[in-house]
Amino acid sequence: MASSLIFTALFAQLERFQPEDRTKGIDVARPITRRSILTSLLVGIASKAAIVASAASGEADEPSLDLKGEVLGRFKDRHGFERIYVKLSPGLRGAKLVAIAQAWHVQEPQGWIWFLDDDEKADEMLRALPEVQQGNIANYPVEWVAAHSLGHIQMELLPGGCKRWTLMPGAERAGTPLAVLHR
Numbered sequence: 001m002a003s004s005l006i007f008t009a010l011f012a013q014l015e016r017f018q019p020e021d022r023t024k025g026i027d028v029a030r031p032i033t034r035r036s037i038l039t040s041l042l043v044g045i046a047s048k049a050a051i052v053a054s055a056a057s058g059e060a061d062e063p064s065l066d067l068k069g070e071v072l073g074r075f076k077d078r079h080g081f082e083r084i085y086v087k088l089s090p091g092l093r094g095a096k097l098v099a100i101a102q103a104w105h106v107q108e109p110q111g112w113i114w115f116l117d118d119d120e121k122a123d124e125m126l127r128a129l130p131e132v133q134q135g136n137i138a139n140y141p142v143e144w145v146a147a148h149s150l151g152h153i154q155m156e157l158l159p160g161g162c163k164r165w166t167l168m169p170g171a172e173r174a175g176t177p178l179a180v181l182h183r
Contacts (some may be wrong), residue, residue, distance in 0.1 A: 073126040090117035115150040
């Protein structure tokens, strides 16, 4: 299974960088680079490590996809991005979280999705989001969000104008993604 994840990541990179027909108004994508192939390999290795860690902790090899997570709310930010806040089962991590995030990304390909394991302060968080955009975080439950964020899907802008969607751990906005997601 792990080797299939590595090859899936590599083929996704290959498909993503195939030139398109300019007559259809689609720009020609940048060529495959060593960096993009290395990134795919690292994602595959990280996925394998997550599967091994999940197996060692007693989790099943095949993640059970419970997409019935409760949508706590939606918020369209000033840039037009839709943020979706979803409550999932507490303790989801590793391969299960990656698989669930991938499935949600396919379902909501333009959504910036936050996965939380609690809803106690969700209403407070959602009410504070318009203020947060104005730079006021006084009413935003920062500590609660950090403590209950399982991960979130965000779009990254890469050199050359390319974009990719990643699953980031917890509430971190920068650093190493848990996975690169594909549609």
